[in-house]
Amino acid sequence: MNFFVKKDQIKNEKIFLTGSNYNHIKNVLRAKENEELNIVCPENNLFYVAVIKNFYEKEIECDIIMKKNIDEEKLKITIYQALPKSDKMELIVQKCSEIGVDEIVPVEMKRCVVKLDEKDKSKKITRWQTIAEAAAKQSRREKILKIDKIQKIDDICKASEENKYDLIFVAYEKENKTNLKEELNILKKINKNNLNVAFIIGPEGGFEDDEIDKLIKSNVKSISLGKRILRTETAPIVLSSILMYEIGDIGGNNGAE
Numbered sequence: 738m739n740f741f742v743k744k745d746q747i748k749n750e751k752i753f754l755t756g757s758n759y760n761h762i763k764n765v766l767r768a769k770e771n772e773e774l775n776i777v778c779p780e781n782n783l784f785y786v787a788v789i790k791n792f793y794e795k796e797i798e799c800d801i802i803m804k805k806n807i808d809e810e811k812l813k814i815t816i817y818q819a820l821p822k823s824d825k826m827e828l829i830v831q832k833c834s835e836i837g838v839d840e841i842v843p844v845e846m847k848r849c850v851v852k853l854d855e856k857d858k859s860k861k862i863t864r865w866q867t868i869a870e871a872a873a874k875q876s877r878r879e880k881i882l883k884i885d886k887i888q889k890i891d892d893i894c895k896a897s898e899e900n901k902y903d904l905i906f907v908a909y910e911k912e913n914k915t916n917l918k919e920e921l922n923i924l925k926k927i928n929k930n931n932l933n934v935a936f937i938i939g940p941e942g943g944f945e946d947d948e949i950d951k952l953i954k955s956n957v958k959s960i961s962l963g964k965r966i967l968r969t970e971t972a973p974i975v976l977s978s979i980l981m982y983e984i985g986d987i988g989g990n991n992g993a994e
Contacts, residue, residue: 812985819940825970834872848942894955
C-alpha cells in the first residue's frame with residue numbers, strides 16, 4: 738500500500754503523516770514503531786520508504802530510509818466518460834485507477850440521464866477524487882488518477898483539434914470499418930517514449946448522431962470494439978486494460994491482491 742503526502746509534510750529527512758493516513762495506519766493497519774511504509778509525494782515526484790519512529794496525538798513521525806524518482810509513465814490514458822446513472826462512475830474511477838489510467842474527464846452528453854447542478858458537480862468530483870486516491874493507495878500506484886471538471890462534447894473537439902493526444906478515438910457501435918486492433922498497430926509504430934492516448938465513452942442511451950459528427954470532424958477517430966455492445970461502465974475498464982497491456986506497463990512483474 739502506498740500513502741500520499743504533500744511536500745510540506747516532508748522536513749529534515751522526516752515525513753509527518755496526518756488526517757486519513759494517520760487513522761488508516763494507526764487504527765486500521767495497527768502499525769507499530771519501526772515498521773516500514775511506502776510513501777509518495779506527487780508534488781516533488783518522489784517515492785519514499787520510511788520507518789515509523791513516533792506516534793503523536795494527531796500525526797505519525799517517520800524517518801526516510803530511501804527515496805527515488807517516480808518512473809515516468811510509458812502510456813498516459815485519458816478517458817472522456819459520459820455521466821452514467823447511479824454509482825457507476827465510482828466503479829469506473831476505482832477500477833481504472835487500479836489499471837493505471839491517468840485522467841478521467843466526466844462529460845455531459847445529450848442522452849445522459851444524470852443532470853447535475855454546479856453544487857452537485859463539485860460534490861461529485863470531490864467524491865470521485867477521494868475514491869481515486871483510495872484506489873491508488875491499495876494498488877500501490879505512484880500517481881493518483883485525476884478527475885477533471887465536467888465538460889461537454891465541444892471541449893473534447895477542441896482538445897482534439899489542438900492535437901493534445903497521439904491518438905483520440907470514440908468507441909462507436911455503428912462503426913464498421915475501423916477497429917481497435919488496427920489503430921493499436923499504428924500506435925505501436927510511433928517512435929515516442931511516452932504516448933498520450935484518449936478515448937470517449939458514451940452514455941447508457943448511446944451517442945446522438947450530431948455528437949459523433951462533431952467528433953469526427955474534429956479528427957477524433959471512430960472505432961469499433963467488435964460484435965458485442967459493452968455497458969458504459971464496462972467499456973472504459975476493458976479499453977484501459979487492453980491499452981495498458983499492449984502499450985503500457987501491464988504484463989510485466991505486476992501483482993494482484
